Amino acid sequence: MTTKIFIPRDSSAIGLGSNAVAESFARVAHSTKADVEIVRNGSRGLIWMEPLVEVETNAGREGYSNVTTDDVESLFKSLVTGERDHEKNVGLVEDIPYLKNQERLCFARNGVTDPTSIEDYLEKDGFKGLKAALNMDGKSIVETVTQSGLRGRGGAAFPTGIKWNTVLNCSASQKYIVCNADEGDSGTFSDRMTMEGDPFVLIEGMTIAALAVGATKGFVYLRSEYPHAEEVLNEALQVARAKGYLGDNVCGSKQSFDIELRRAAGAYICGEETSMLESLEGKRGLVRPKPPLPAISGLFGQPTVVNNVVTLSSIPFILANGASAYKDYGMGRSMGTLPIQLAGNIKRGGLVEKAFGVTLNELLYDFGGGTASGKPIRTVQIGGPLGAYIPESQFDLKLDYETFSAAGAMIGHGGIVVFDQTVNMASMARFAMEFCAIESCGKCTPCRIGSTRGMETIDKIISGENPSMNADLIEDLCDTMLHGSLCALGGMIPFPVLSAMKHFPEDFCLEPHANKVAA
Amino acid sequence: MFLRCLAHREVSILADTHHKVVVDAALEKHESTKGSLLPILHEIQDALGYIPSDAIDVIGKRINRSRAEVHGVVSFYHHFRTHKPGRHIIQVCRSEACQALGANDVIDKLKRTLGIEFHESTSDGQITLEPIYCLGHCACAPALMVNGEPRAKMKSERVDSLINELRATNYDD
């Protein structure tokens, strides 16, 4: 019988050597004429174990972690002889607590299937949501999404159903679905993993959105930093077209919808939806004032649904299983699950999909295992470069949009970046200002100029020049940026800066008690 | 005089036949799509490694946008280069998750070893160093992309061997 061997093609796994391992496996298989099939799956999200090679057995898929080309020969031998006591054997992958203790709705298939095999996708519940949607009218699809409580996973957490309803109620000759795949936040990779590991779920989600609001054309605005995601998504789009899931007659329904992949060009601000629309129109990515809302006047002036990759990829489950199946997960007004990304200085970095309500402590210690360096965690930044730094005293926070915003923090796209005690928070605050200066679209003065002034002022603090007075200046500046910025780049960069000053005054040469910052 | 200038420009475009072929093909492929400018620029940079300044004139004329507009778009986006890069491109992540595991040491070491700053190429024109803000490998940081291929868990001690590896492939076209 053919033995199936799974070696991820996820780009983080590639960065850790999985391509070389796959080539080596293929070579050994060829030379020994062994009856094996190598499948290039996505990643399970246990990134600290990558390259994680899996072998199909009667009991399930057995894993071998951190495989290098040096291991291939011995691993092969143990496969052929059936002896599974290889030192890299981590047992049945689905029994690994990190994976077992997750609630994988959106990421159910990631790492399990061959990302571009539509047969694999169909076998694992693929296109069930689309089939259901094809038997519903737009209004009831939108209703189901509203009922599910799904909120945008791109950062702003706006209720998805309400957005779709606005587009549904617009009458227009052309409507668009735009998928925001610009994933610019440091510490986030759930969009990337979705596109590389289970691209059909995104295609299915976009198609359902199109049926719901009456759109015939979709765009995926994909960051240029993700060439591997581009490759996989392009393959998947071709397969979906060839099999009639996209095109003039979606699944024989006479409805037409197709998706065009557009590559971004390395500007963080183009993740902001109106800047992204400008970019798709072939312009500089200057943020548009709202109103008009993109839902009413978006791409090329037409009603447009703009949603994040994970938002759209959550849709198929909801349509296939019903709104309440999704809503049963979560807490308060944060319903369903969130694919959380554990990043930075963390022992077990990777993707953890959990229902809302999980605490930071559980994520950082039970899943993450503390820092990679072995030193204590000093702080975490959540929600990307515009997210606040959170001190250990707040690690009992539950992941919930409202709980976070009450604590002056945000969940954003669900990336958690961990720092150990060696971090210098003044230099992190400086980096926030520098990042804002580099990435500002230039429309508002506080953001464009203020960020550079902020950087210079923090430099003065770092060099010990009148820290207390300069800290006051930073506070004033942040206040101006907060109130004088059109979008959240200038408007929220004060969060990491002020939270760093508030919780770690000693890094700013400030006396803890003399510190007046109230972030 | 003005016309002669224009004529001269046309000549300079034609002068590099490879550029002309690439630019024409990019325009041919994308000019009729809506919002075609980014796809056109990507097509050109994928082939040439940068956007030659004479291409900006040609693109503007064909898609009915002014030179200033096209130039404005090229300069807005960090991805587009206006100078020919080295044969190898190292893009190193500067963002927070990579910093948390020592990206700044890797960056310092890269700069020192190559003797260049960001956006520069080594004196032999072989290696270009660029900053990038997150590659999505934040769970296996620090991360780089070398000629489009990811490298994760980078260490400053491994910079020398990376550069040697690249230099070894310099002349075996």
Ligand SMILES: Cc1cc2nc3c(=O)[nH]c(=O)nc-3n(C[C@H](O)[C@H](O)[C@H](O)COP(=O)(O)O)c2cc1C
């Ligand atoms: C500076 C800035 C950057 C953003 N970057 C992204 C991004 O990379 N990806 C994303 O999905 N949303 C990003 N957003 C949020 C989008 O503007 C928008 O809210 C989102 O795409 C809507 O989709 P959702 O409702 O599904 O989240 C960003 C917002 C701002 C202000």
Ligand code: SF4
């Ligand atoms: S806050 Fe900054 S990025 Fe946002 S619109 Fe203003 S200048 Fe542009």
Ligand code: FES
């Ligand atoms: S922060 Fe460096 S890869 Fe994400």
